[in-house]
Amino acid sequence: MKINAEELQRQSLELLAEQQQPENNDDVLLVRRVNHWMEQASLRSIPLMLFGKFWHQGEVCILYADSNLGKSIVAVQIADAISRGTGVYPFDVEAPAQPVLYCDFELTDKQFEARYSVNFTNHYEFSPNFYRAELNPELEIPEGFADFDEYLNYALERAVLQTNARVLIIDNLTYLRSETEQAKDALPLMKQLKALKNKHDLSILVLAHTPKRDLTQAITRNDLQGSKMLMNFCDSAFTIGESNADSSLRYLKQIKQRNTEQVYGESNVCLCQIDKPFNFLQYEFVSFGEEWQQLLRKKGEADESLIADVMALKQKNYSLREIGRALGISHQKADRIIKAHTQQL
Structure with missing residues (x-):
């Protein structure tokens, strides 16, 4: 079957277009339409x-x-x-x-x-x-x-x-x-x-x-x-x-x-x-x-401020664990501060 010049040109353009599709030219980059990536991602499980x-x-x-x-x-x-x-x-x-x-x-x-x-x-x-x-x-x-x-x-x-x-x-x-x-x-x-x-x-x-x-x-x-x-x-x-x-x-x-x-x-x-x-x-x-x-602070300032905070919460009838949670210290340390401060009074 004889193919005329116009048909040859059309076929050449189709072949070129097919070769230029991103999926046919995978290299370092994988290029796809963004909807393709969204569809692919939807098939994967959500990270737990x-x-x-x-x-x-x-x-x-x-x-x-x-x-x-x-x-x-x-x-x-x-x-x-x-x-x-x-x-x-x-x-x-x-x-x-x-x-x-x-x-x-x-x-x-x-x-x-x-x-x-x-x-x-x-x-x-x-x-x-x-x-x-x-x-x-x-x-x-x-x-x-x-x-x-x-x-x-x-x-x-x-x-x-x-x-x-x-x-x-x-x-x-x-x-x-x-x-x-x-x-x-x-x-x-x-x-x-x-x-x-x-x-x-x-x-x-x-x-x-x-x-x-x-x-x-x-x-x-x-x-x-x-x-x-x-x-x-x-x-x-x-x-x-x-x-x-x-x-x-x-x-x-x-x-x-x-x-x-x-x-x-x-x-x-x-x-x-x-x-x-x-x-x-x-x-x-x-x-x-x-x-x-x-974080590390000047010792005197840190101690005085912490003691004041602990004693203020103690006056409000907070438990040792509640004081610890509020001030970011252990309940054991809250207990030590209260006992040491009480002995100084």
């Missing part, structure tokens, strides 16, 4: 809470704090709650019980046992969904891997597949990549975590440190140790601060969030105390408070 408003399903989340404030205590508590599918307000778990892989690069098994037992007896009974991993001290890097980092990345993915984990917690960041202070080091790390998350549909929590900071100032995203690139590429982040009003208290504060509004910012931090009622070391929620009340 894994640790209250602080961390949701499908997120790469960073928890950062200074040393010895209890990051690992919180992380194990989170893992335990997710593995059981139940949490305690305000650290609710909406997601059903699911396998959790906790990579513990901080504690030995004996140190871990001490935290979750009574003098190494009466062990806490964890869920079968909870898996813990630690580094093999006799490790030799097999042939085919350039360095330890590359082999560890491979081992992480293999462990995820072996346990069928839906949640991965890494304690802590420095073991994944020794240098994270420069963008050139942080960017590959975050790309790697994002790729692992997307490939296996994971939720990932990474623990990190803060360098020395001014304790008179609120904690911000700039206090995350290393490059700001880590903060830019994570989905959510929260931090732990030490209360200078009451050394027995810690506070949790949202720093970054994408799946929710900021609920626990500087005007509404979660005040907690570390407690071990029987065989499970944990953060116990005390009350909500304002971050400025927890």
